[in-house]
Amino acid sequence: MARVEKLECRECGRTYEAAPIYVCDFCFAPLEPVYDYGTIAGRMSRESIKAGPESIWRYVDLLPVDSETPRIDIGAGFTPLLKADRLGKALGIDNLYIKNDTANPTHSFKDRVVSVALTVARQMGFDTVACASTGNLANAVAAHAARAGLRSFVFIPANLEQNKIVTTAIYGGNVIAVDGNYDHVNKLCSEIAQKGEWGFVNVNLRPFYSEGSKTLAFEVTEQLGWQAPDHVVVPVASGSLLTKFRKGLEELHKVGITDAAPHTKVHAAQALGCSPVVTAIKSGVDTIRPVRPDTIAKSLAIGNPADGYYAVSAVNDTGGMGEDVTDEEIVSAIRLLASTEGVFAETAGGVTIGALKKMAESGAFKPGESVVALITGMGLKTAEALTGRVGPNVHISGDLEKFEEEMRLLSAYE
Ligand SMILES: Cc1ncc(COP(=O)(O)O)c(C=O)c1O
Numbered sequence: 001m002a003r004v005e006k007l008e009c010r011e012c013g014r015t016y017e018a019a020p021i022y023v024c025d026f027c028f029a030p031l032e033p034v035y036d037y038g039t040i041a042g043r044m045s046r047e048s049i050k051a052g053p054e055s056i057w058r059y060v061d062l063l064p065v066d067s068e069t070p071r072i073d074i075g076a077g078f079t080p081l082l083k084a085d086r087l088g089k090a091l092g093i094d095n096l097y098i099k100n101d102t103a104n105p106t107h108s109f110k111d112r113v114v115s116v117a118l119t120v121a122r123q124m125g126f127d128t129v130a131c132a133s134t135g136n137l138a139n140a141v142a143a144h145a146a147r148a149g150l151r152s153f154v155f156i157p158a159n160l161e162q163n164k165i166v167t168t169a170i171y172g173g174n175v176i177a178v179d180g181n182y183d184h185v186n187k188l189c190s191e192i193a194q195k196g197e198w199g200f201v202n203v204n205l206r207p208f209y210s211e212g213s214k215t216l217a218f219e220v221t222e223q224l225g226w227q228a229p230d231h232v233v234v235p236v237a238s239g240s241l242l243t244k245f246r247k248g249l250e251e252l253h254k255v256g257i258t259d260a261a262p263h264t265k266v267h268a269a270q271a272l273g274c275s276p277v278v279t280a281i282k283s284g285v286d287t288i289r290p291v292r293p294d295t296i297a298k299s300l301a302i303g304n305p306a307d308g309y310y311a312v313s314a315v316n317d318t319g320g321m322g323e324d325v326t327d328e329e330i331v332s333a334i335r336l337l338a339s340t341e342g343v344f345a346e347t348a349g350g351v352t353i354g355a356l357k358k359m360a361e362s363g364a365f366k367p368g369e370s371v372v373a374l375i376t377g378m379g380l381k382t383a384e385a386l387t388g389r390v391g392p393n394v395h396i397s398g399d400l401e402k403f404e405e406e407m408r409l410l411s412a413y414e
């Protein structure tokens with residue numbers, strides 16, 4: 001049975017059959033899957049979710065896949081929501097949670113979107129899948145394609161972190177390094193996607209792919225005892241995760257899973273070296289001015305974000321705010337998170353925590369309000385951002401006397 005029969009234009013409402021297309025022919029706005037929420041409400045309950053698998057697939061009723069298609073699944077989702085009291089104390093937030101999406105199979109939230117997108121790709125008969133990536137998507141597409149036995153082509157900016165290249169190439173697909181930044185890569189991929197032969201997860205399959213991000217909202221709400229959080233801080237690149245997090249909260253209420261309409265303030269976090277969305281929010285405009293990215297947060301380095309306008313609207317509609325952070329602040333925030341909560345985030349996580357700190361300082365969170373920070377990718381992938389900044393405290397020869405002397409020196413400073 002098809003869960004999604006139609007795609008609908010976000011702007012003019014024209015409908016299209018569910019196919020590998022992503023923009024409206026008339027107004028060029030993005031297309032969204034249309035669900036029959038009435039039928040879903042009759043089928044989906046807190047109990048049915050609880051009885052489902054411990055992965056994103058427990059929320060299958062709100063995902064755009066046909067019921068009979070075998071899922072391409074390496075265990076995305078069902079990641080820990082950690083109460084972060086030590087980090088909260090450091091930042092002056094008394095009810096803080098970390099959603100640890102580094103625990104996904106390829107260590108970023110992109111496993112959620114790719115598991116959905118490749119299931120849809122197979123449903124539509126593609127034998128080759130592809131993507132334009134800032135790194136994490138490349139990992140996830142290559143891994144899921146390997147699992148599914150699909151041919152894959154991932155396109156990345158040639159200057160990506162070494163570990164992100166290794167952790168993609170290992171899965172055996174084709175890795176195409178392109179001279180230029182992500183926006184160049186994306187343009188090339190849009191041109192190749194026009195031919196219609198490959199399923200580009202974030203181009204022609206984008207309406208389906210992006211729906212996977214809703215599972216972060218579903219999970220956080222379930223983990224908070226079916227309560228939407230008061231605040232969520234979301235790292236932003238294309239803006240898809242942020243808009244879909246909000247959509248996920250709204251859908252849970254629409255199908256009767258949550259009692260109250262969501263009141264969550266959705267906040268955007270970007271690096272100062274690439275902050276087109278946060279700049280628009282701060283300047284009170286809803287148009288995005290593209291930028292040329294220059295930041296260590298390469299996974300968020302999209303200068304011309306496809307869903308930027310919608311991300312700005314989602315933040316403004318919910319009463320959220322936007323903050324941006326310098327590369328120095330990103331590194332400090334990665335260290336703060338690791339040293340208070342034992343979670344090693346990639347640079348995007350440093351952006352989230354750095355922005356969270358600034359938001360707390362500006363009085364965004366009232367006492368007792370629940371605040372969830374999305375940690376969407378893992379630190380080993382961007383270890384080079386820390387080169388020369390963390391390492392051994394002391395370096396000694398292996399004899400006990402030397403060690404004890406160093407310890408006396410160390411304790412003299414404590
Ligand atoms: C680790 C990480 N966090 C967040 C994002 C932002 O995702 P979106 O493009 O949906 O805004 C990305 C995008 O690549 C990412 O890699």
Ligand SMILES: [Zn+2]
Binds near residue numbers: 010011012025026028
């Ligand atoms: Zn339209």
